[in-house]
Amino acid sequence: MTEIRHIVFDIGKVLIHYDPNLPFSRIIPDATERKWFFDNICTHDWNIEQDRGRDWADAEALLIAQYPEREEHIRAFRKHWREMVPHAYEGTVELFTSLIDAGHDVTMLTNFAADTFKEAREMFPFLNTTRGITVSGEVGLIKPDVAIFNRHATDFGLDPAHTIFIDDSLPNVEGAKAAGWQAVQFTSADKLRDDLIAVGVLT
Known part of the structure; x- marks a missing residue:
């Protein structure tokens, strides 16, 4: 099993609810x-x-x-x-926060307009707790383009083979894998916990 050293979260429909x-x-x-x-x-x-x-x-x-x-x-x-974006997913946020508190390297990679993301950071303070975020609207690239995964890895010094990405969108999961990352599709906090146990991040 390849050791996971970096954990990268999507935001919409993983950490916060979104429904127009x-x-x-x-x-x-x-x-x-x-x-x-x-x-x-x-x-x-x-x-x-x-x-x-x-x-x-x-x-x-x-x-x-x-x-x-x-x-x-x-x-x-x-x-x-x-x-x-009325609320966060408490179960996922709890897991997200526990990973940071335990000393894991956690960053975020999101498809988000630059100005609405500034509002999201005000609404949901936990979005300010990782060591870095790549916001598509700020870099002019969007998932599932491999280029945005490469950009994130370069900007934050991630080794792709030792990185796991969490996203609700299957095309985005496949994009991460195409960039050489490990990746799992998010469906629930419980499933994510099981996935992180499976790759050795959690016990």
């Missing part, structure tokens, strides 16, 4: 209309470009030019962002 439907259930009450809005206007592909570094004002202007009648709803996405 939370504010939009109020903003667009009709479920069918809301689904259409997310499928056609404020889509995943549109949002990921903010994670890559696009400015929110530019992102909003792009959609408003195409859907001027939806301007209020488009602007609501950024305006009500904090409602989309």
Whole structure:
């Protein structure tokens, strides 16, 4: 078994909850209309470009030019962002904190817009407790691109073969493996604990 010396956490849906439907259930009450809005206007592909570094004002202007009648709803996405991240996952945070307290080398690698991540750090102070974070919106790279894993390893002096990455997204897990890291898909704190026992991080 290869010794694990570095532990890298994803953030969204691993450490903190994220769901755009939370504010939009109020903003667009009709479920069918809301689904259409997310499928056609404020889509995943549109949002990921903010994670890559696009400015929110530019992102909003792009959609408003195409859907001027939806301007209020488009602007609501950024305006009500904090409602989309209402709480942390206590079980995962407890595990995360215990790893740091035990002296493990813990960092974070996240697809996140730069400005909303600043807000997340204010909302969830535990995000400030690792020795480093790579934020996609700050470096202009996004998972699952191997380049962002290489960037993180270089910036924080990680040996890829001795690094384990934790992410809820299977493509991101595969991206980490393609970069030479070990990686596990997050589904629950209990499963993560078992995974860390399996690789010798926990006993």
